[in-house]
Amino acid sequence: NAGVTQTPKFQVLKTGQSMTLQCAQDMNHEYMSWYRQDPGMGLRLIHYSVGAGITDQGEVPNGYNVSRSTTEDFPLRLLSAAPSQTSVYFCASSEFPGQGGTQHFGDGTRLSIL
Amino acid sequence: GNSVTQMEGPVTLSEEAFLTINCTYTATGYPSLFWYVQYPGEGLQLLLKATKADDKGSNKGFEATYRKETTSFHLEKGSVQVSDSAVYFCALSDPQAAGNKLTFGGGTRVLVKP
Numbered sequence: 242n243a244g245v246t247q248t249p250k251f252q253v254l255k256t257g258q259s260m261t262l263q264c265a266q267d268m269n270h271e272y273m274s275w276y277r278q279d280p281g282m283g284l285r286l287i288h289y290s291v292g293a294g295i296t297d298q299g300e301v302p303n304g305y306n307v308s309r310s311t312t313e314d315f316p317l318r319l320l321s322a323a324p325s326q327t328s329v330y331f332c333a334s335s336e337f338p339g340q341g342g343t344q345h346f347g348d349g350t351r352l353s354i355l
Numbered sequence: 356g357n358s359v360t361q362m363e364g365p366v367t368l369s370e371e372a373f374l375t376i377n378c379t380y381t382a383t384g385y386p387s388l389f390w391y392v393q394y395p396g397e398g399l400q401l402l403l404k405a406t407k408a409d410d411k412g413s414n415k416g417f418e419a420t421y422r423k424e425t426t427s428f429h430l431e432k433g434s435v436q437v438s439d440s441a442v443y444f445c446a447l448s449d450p451q452a453a454g455n456k457l458t459f460g461g462g463t464r465v466l467v468k469p
Contacts, residue, residue: 333399344399
Protein backbone atom coordinates (compact mmCIF):
# COMPACT_ATOMS: atom_id res chain seq x y z
CA ASN A 242 0.00 0.00 0.00
CA ALA A 243 1.84 3.08 -1.27
CA GLY A 244 -0.21 5.71 0.60
CA VAL A 245 0.82 9.23 -0.47
CA THR A 246 3.64 9.43 -3.01
CA GLN A 247 5.51 12.64 -3.76
CA THR A 248 8.00 13.24 -6.56
CA PRO A 249 10.68 14.42 -6.83
CA LYS A 250 12.31 14.08 -3.40
CA PHE A 251 14.84 16.82 -4.09
CA GLN A 252 14.99 19.64 -6.62
CA VAL A 253 17.17 22.68 -7.23
CA LEU A 254 15.80 25.48 -9.39
CA LYS A 255 16.98 28.85 -10.56
CA THR A 256 14.94 31.96 -9.87
CA GLY A 257 12.22 32.35 -12.49
CA GLN A 258 12.05 28.70 -13.48
CA SER A 259 8.81 26.77 -13.28
CA MET A 260 8.15 23.26 -12.08
CA THR A 261 5.43 20.92 -10.87
CA LEU A 262 5.57 18.92 -7.67
CA GLN A 263 3.65 15.69 -8.05
CA CYS A 264 1.43 14.08 -5.44
CA ALA A 265 -0.58 10.88 -5.78
CA GLN A 266 -2.58 8.84 -3.28
CA ASP A 267 -4.07 5.36 -3.63
CA MET A 268 -6.49 5.45 -0.69
CA ASN A 269 -9.42 7.01 -2.56
CA HIS A 270 -9.37 10.00 -0.23
CA GLU A 271 -11.47 13.00 -1.15
CA TYR A 272 -9.43 15.58 0.72
CA MET A 273 -5.88 16.49 -0.33
CA SER A 274 -3.66 19.37 0.65
CA TRP A 275 -0.23 20.92 0.23
CA TYR A 276 1.84 22.31 3.08
CA ARG A 277 5.21 23.96 3.25
CA GLN A 278 7.51 23.42 6.20
CA ASP A 279 9.93 26.13 7.26
CA PRO A 280 12.18 26.09 10.35
CA GLY A 281 10.34 27.10 13.52
CA MET A 282 7.06 27.71 11.69
CA GLY A 283 5.53 24.28 11.60
CA LEU A 284 3.57 23.44 8.49
CA ARG A 285 1.52 26.06 6.69
CA LEU A 286 -1.30 25.23 4.31
CA ILE A 287 -0.80 26.35 0.71
CA HIS A 288 -3.82 24.94 -1.14
CA TYR A 289 -6.32 22.20 -0.55
CA SER A 290 -8.97 20.24 -2.40
CA VAL A 291 -12.15 18.62 -1.11
CA GLY A 292 -12.66 16.53 -4.23
CA ALA A 293 -11.95 16.30 -7.95
CA GLY A 294 -12.53 19.64 -9.65
CA ILE A 295 -12.62 21.61 -6.38
CA THR A 296 -9.67 23.54 -4.97
CA ASP A 297 -9.27 26.41 -2.55
CA GLN A 298 -6.56 28.58 -1.08
CA GLY A 299 -4.93 28.00 2.25
CA GLU A 300 -2.83 30.26 4.42
CA VAL A 301 0.06 30.94 2.00
CA PRO A 302 -1.19 30.47 -1.60
CA ASN A 303 0.72 33.22 -3.41
CA GLY A 304 3.09 31.94 -6.10
CA TYR A 305 1.47 28.50 -6.29
CA ASN A 306 -1.24 26.96 -8.45
CA VAL A 307 -3.07 23.66 -8.09
CA SER A 308 -5.61 21.58 -9.97
CA ARG A 309 -7.47 18.39 -9.16
CA SER A 310 -8.60 16.54 -12.27
CA THR A 311 -8.72 13.11 -10.59
CA THR A 312 -9.25 11.83 -7.06
CA GLU A 313 -5.74 10.36 -7.01
CA ASP A 314 -3.57 13.29 -8.14
CA PHE A 315 -3.02 16.79 -6.78
CA PRO A 316 -0.02 18.54 -8.42
CA LEU A 317 1.43 21.80 -7.11
CA ARG A 318 2.83 24.25 -9.66
CA LEU A 319 5.39 26.97 -9.16
CA LEU A 320 5.02 29.28 -12.17
CA SER A 321 8.07 31.50 -11.51
CA ALA A 322 10.22 30.25 -8.64
CA ALA A 323 11.53 32.71 -6.07
CA PRO A 324 14.15 32.18 -3.32
CA SER A 325 11.37 32.66 -0.71
CA GLN A 326 9.87 29.41 -1.95
CA THR A 327 12.87 27.41 -0.76
CA SER A 328 11.24 24.96 1.63
CA VAL A 329 10.18 21.38 2.22
CA TYR A 330 6.79 20.63 0.68
CA PHE A 331 4.40 18.01 1.99
CA CYS A 332 1.30 16.61 0.39
CA ALA A 333 -1.38 15.05 2.59
CA SER A 334 -4.69 13.26 2.10
CA SER A 335 -7.57 12.22 4.32
CA GLU A 336 -11.12 11.02 4.20
CA PHE A 337 -13.70 13.77 3.97
CA PRO A 338 -15.55 15.08 5.91
CA GLY A 339 -12.69 14.67 8.28
CA GLN A 340 -13.30 16.25 11.64
CA GLY A 341 -11.00 14.17 13.80
CA GLY A 342 -9.81 12.23 10.79
CA THR A 343 -6.18 11.31 10.26
CA GLN A 344 -4.20 13.02 7.55
CA HIS A 345 -1.65 10.86 5.72
CA PHE A 346 1.52 12.63 4.62
CA GLY A 347 3.99 11.94 1.86
CA ASP A 348 7.73 11.95 2.52
CA GLY A 349 8.17 15.47 1.21
CA THR A 350 9.95 17.33 -1.58
CA ARG A 351 12.96 19.40 -0.57
CA LEU A 352 13.11 22.39 -2.93
CA SER A 353 15.94 24.91 -3.19
CA ILE A 354 15.64 28.06 -5.29
CA LEU A 355 18.92 29.73 -6.18
CA GLY B 356 -8.18 32.78 14.00
CA ASN B 357 -6.92 29.41 15.16
CA SER B 358 -3.43 28.97 16.52
CA VAL B 359 -1.27 26.36 18.22
CA THR B 360 1.66 27.17 20.48
CA GLN B 361 4.16 24.57 21.58
CA MET B 362 7.39 24.77 23.47
CA GLU B 363 10.47 25.48 21.45
CA GLY B 364 13.25 22.97 21.32
CA PRO B 365 15.51 21.37 21.03
CA VAL B 366 14.80 19.19 24.01
CA THR B 367 17.73 16.93 24.89
CA LEU B 368 17.15 13.99 27.20
CA SER B 369 18.89 10.86 28.37
CA GLU B 370 17.39 7.48 27.64
CA GLU B 371 14.66 6.45 30.12
CA ALA B 372 14.01 10.08 31.11
CA PHE B 373 10.50 11.57 31.33
CA LEU B 374 9.38 13.71 28.42
CA THR B 375 6.81 16.50 28.43
CA ILE B 376 6.10 18.78 25.48
CA ASN B 377 3.64 21.57 26.21
CA CYS B 378 0.96 22.53 23.69
CA THR B 379 -1.76 25.15 24.01
CA TYR B 380 -4.28 26.24 21.43
CA THR B 381 -6.73 28.95 20.47
CA ALA B 382 -9.77 27.98 18.46
CA THR B 383 -13.41 28.80 17.90
CA GLY B 384 -15.75 25.94 18.58
CA TYR B 385 -14.51 22.51 19.65
CA PRO B 386 -11.49 21.37 17.67
CA SER B 387 -9.95 17.93 17.42
CA LEU B 388 -6.36 17.82 18.65
CA PHE B 389 -3.44 15.85 17.30
CA TRP B 390 0.19 15.05 17.85
CA TYR B 391 2.18 14.22 14.74
CA VAL B 392 5.77 12.96 14.73
CA GLN B 393 8.38 13.46 12.02
CA TYR B 394 11.41 11.17 11.98
CA PRO B 395 14.52 12.35 10.11
CA GLY B 396 14.00 12.42 6.35
CA GLU B 397 10.39 11.34 6.56
CA GLY B 398 6.93 12.86 6.39
CA LEU B 399 4.64 13.38 9.35
CA GLN B 400 2.89 10.44 11.00
CA LEU B 401 -0.06 10.62 13.34
CA LEU B 402 1.07 9.77 16.87
CA LEU B 403 -2.21 10.24 18.74
CA LYS B 404 -5.38 12.29 18.73
CA ALA B 405 -8.34 13.36 20.87
CA THR B 406 -11.64 14.58 19.50
CA LYS B 407 -13.42 15.95 22.59
CA ALA B 408 -12.74 17.40 26.00
CA ASP B 409 -11.21 15.03 28.59
CA ASP B 410 -10.37 12.44 25.94
CA LYS B 411 -6.94 10.87 26.33
CA GLY B 412 -5.01 9.85 23.25
CA SER B 413 -2.27 7.27 23.61
CA ASN B 414 0.14 5.40 21.37
CA LYS B 415 3.64 3.89 21.66
CA GLY B 416 3.84 4.91 25.34
CA PHE B 417 2.93 8.54 24.59
CA GLU B 418 -0.15 10.14 26.11
CA ALA B 419 -1.97 13.46 25.85
CA THR B 420 -5.23 14.62 27.44
CA TYR B 421 -7.57 17.18 25.86
CA ARG B 422 -8.01 19.87 28.52
CA LYS B 423 -10.67 22.34 27.44
CA GLU B 424 -10.45 24.42 30.62
CA THR B 425 -6.77 25.16 30.04
CA THR B 426 -6.91 24.83 26.21
CA SER B 427 -3.99 22.43 26.37
CA PHE B 428 -2.90 19.08 24.94
CA HIS B 429 0.48 18.32 26.49
CA LEU B 430 2.41 15.28 25.27
CA GLU B 431 4.05 12.96 27.80
CA LYS B 432 6.10 9.80 27.82
CA GLY B 433 7.38 8.16 30.96
CA SER B 434 10.58 6.59 29.62
CA VAL B 435 12.00 7.74 26.30
CA GLN B 436 14.21 5.72 23.98
CA VAL B 437 16.82 6.79 21.45
CA SER B 438 14.32 5.85 18.74
CA ASP B 439 11.98 8.61 20.01
CA SER B 440 14.36 11.25 18.66
CA ALA B 441 12.22 13.20 16.21
CA VAL B 442 10.30 16.44 15.70
CA TYR B 443 6.89 16.52 17.35
CA PHE B 444 4.05 18.72 16.09
CA CYS B 445 0.87 19.63 17.92
CA ALA B 446 -2.06 20.44 15.63
CA LEU B 447 -5.77 21.15 15.65
CA SER B 448 -8.61 20.59 13.22
CA ASP B 449 -11.42 23.13 13.44
CA PRO B 450 -14.91 21.78 12.68
CA GLN B 451 -15.97 25.24 11.52
CA ALA B 452 -13.27 25.37 8.86
CA ALA B 453 -13.90 24.11 5.36
CA GLY B 454 -12.41 20.74 4.65
CA ASN B 455 -10.08 18.95 7.03
CA LYS B 456 -7.44 21.63 7.45
CA LEU B 457 -4.86 21.33 10.17
CA THR B 458 -3.29 24.22 12.05
CA PHE B 459 0.17 23.29 13.30
CA GLY B 460 2.43 24.47 16.05
CA GLY B 461 6.05 25.24 15.23
CA GLY B 462 7.34 21.79 16.17
CA THR B 463 9.61 20.62 18.98
CA ARG B 464 12.80 18.74 18.18
CA VAL B 465 13.58 16.00 20.71
CA LEU B 466 16.99 14.37 20.93
CA VAL B 467 17.40 11.32 23.18
CA LYS B 468 20.96 10.35 24.02
CA PRO B 469 22.01 6.84 25.08
